[in-house]
Amino acid sequence: MMAPRTHTKLRIIVASLLCLCSLGVASVSDWRQHVPESDRARANPYALDADAVSIGKKLFQQSCAQCHGDDANGRTHKPSLRSEDVRTATDGELFWLLTNGSVRHGMPSWSRLPESQRWQIIAFLRSFNRAAAASHQGTTKSATIGK
Amino acid sequence: MVASAALCLAPSARAQENYFVTYSHHMEEPGNLEIENQSVIGDPRGGNAFLANATELEYGAKGWWTTELYLDSQWTQHESSIFTGFKWENRFRPLAAEHWINPVLYVEFEDTSADKTMLEVVGHDGIGDLADRNDRSQREREIETKLILSSNHAGWNFSENLVAEKNLAAEPWEFGYAFGLSRPLSTRASASACTFCRENVDLGAEIYGGLGDASRLGLQDTSHYIAPVMSLRAPAGATFKVSPGFGLNDHSQGFILRVGVSYEITQIVSKLRGQ
Numbered sequence A: 001m002m003a004p005r006t007h008t009k010l011r012i013i014v015a016s017l018l019c020l021c022s023l024g025v026a027s028v029s030d031w032r033q034h035v036p037e038s039d040r041a042r043a044n045p046y047a048l049d050a051d052a053v054s055i056g057k058k059l060f061q062q063s064c065a066q067c068h069g070d071d072a073n074g075r076t077h078k079p080s081l082r083s084e085d086v087r088t089a090t091d092g093e094l095f096w097l098l099t100n101g102s103v104r105h106g107m108p109s110w111s112r113l114p115e116s117q118r119w120q121i122i123a124f125l126r127s128f129n130r131a132a133a134a135s136h137q138g139t140t141k142s143a144t145i146g147k
Numbered sequence B: 001m002v003a004s005a006a007l008c009l010a011p012s013a014r015a016q017e018n019y020f021v022t023y024s025h026h027m028e029e030p031g032n033l034e035i036e037n038q039s040v041i042g043d044p045r046g047g048n049a050f051l052a053n054a055t056e057l058e059y060g061a062k063g064w065w066t067t068e069l070y071l072d073s074q075w076t077q078h079e080s081s082i083f084t085g086f087k088w089e090n091r092f093r094p095l096a097a098e099h100w101i102n103p104v105l106y107v108e109f110e111d112t113s114a115d116k117t118m119l120e121v122v123g124h125d126g127i128g129d130l131a132d133r134n135d136r137s138q139r140e141r142e143i144e145t146k147l148i149l150s151s152n153h154a155g156w157n158f159s160e161n162l163v164a165e166k167n168l169a170a171e172p173w174e175f176g177y178a179f180g181l182s183r184p185l186s187t188r189a190s191a192s193a194c195t196f197c198r199e200n201v202d203l204g205a206e207i208y209g210g211l212g213d214a215s216r217l218g219l220q221d222t223s224h225y226i227a228p229v230m231s232l233r234a235p236a237g238a239t240f241k242v243s244p245g246f247g248l249n250d251h252s253q254g255f256i257l258r259v260g261v262s263y264e265i266t267q268i269v270s271k272l273r274g275q
Helices: A006-031 A052-063 A084-088 A091-100 A115-146 B002-006 B128-131 B268-272
Strands: B033-042 B050-062 B067-075 B083-091 B103-110 B141-153 B156-167 B174-184 B201-213 B222-231 B238-247 B255-265
Touching: A084 A115, A115 B083, B050 B083, B174 B268, B222 B255
Parallel strands: none
Antiparallel strands: B033 B050, B033 B255, B050 B067, B067 B083, B083 B103, B103 B141, B141 B156, B156 B174, B174 B201, B201 B222, B222 B238, B238 B255
């Protein structure tokens, strides 16, 4: 039978390991916590530019699709950019992530792309939100007609 | 064979370096392999014309760590063609986020002889070294370190490198520098795919040279070069670079011409695993 002292030690080790793991997970998924307020509030100057989505799509294919997939659904060990995390992030937060990367977690900095091009990539990512909203609206409408 | 076919069909990204000698803080994307060939042509006074070649395999090991293997060779007119040796380079980015100035630490081990690739100019390197005959018996095992500082502003990249190199055969530390700046011709991208559009062309210049060694620090008997650089990123993943270099003093080679071509294979390990 295990002595109570050994039990306590085991609990401390397990708890420490869990804490470390949760810290690791938190640092991967909670990148938004690191974004300074001034960056978070930045608006996309290309949000209303009709060409920004198509330009952003081209840039996405050149620089991002290699990891996140042509359709941005992600690849092995590389996250989807259609996720809740990206969908709910502000333009400023996404711009901050593109500029700084998450170097310790495999996302490189894309500061070598000119600012305008980074914003255009974000305009392209935002087009997923609009497409998802339109498809959701269509589903709701047909469900109402069905009733 | 399947892996080779997959690599041939692999989509490609763009090379991240705009210079030949100067390094910026831009690292290779993790998982990508860039294959590059850089050549330098020169015709030194009192020596034979040469074409020195460096084939580079650059791999993004981590977001903060890029590792690179160089295989160097050389052809010298009226002499011979030789394999001059290898270099193993590692670059580490200590700070995770982008800053006004971004430091990168560089460490390289090289084992070469009669090397004329001139990818670094340090100490009292000069035209005499380029005029030397191809002699493979003079092996040089060296450690080279660099402090790379680099910034991006309004589409421009400004890079400053301080170089310290030590021949392991009990010679003093040698020092050098390289500064570069570059910018795409246009920071605005076009919607359609294009090859010769302005966004794909980068123009810049670099200046580099020696600063003497630990026993005789300074500009005396050192060589210095200024070189405009132009690069063109082709849509399929190839990048072409050209740079005419001009010696700035009597100790420098009057004119050298550098040309480079690189091709980047994205996520090579995943592709080899069939993912």
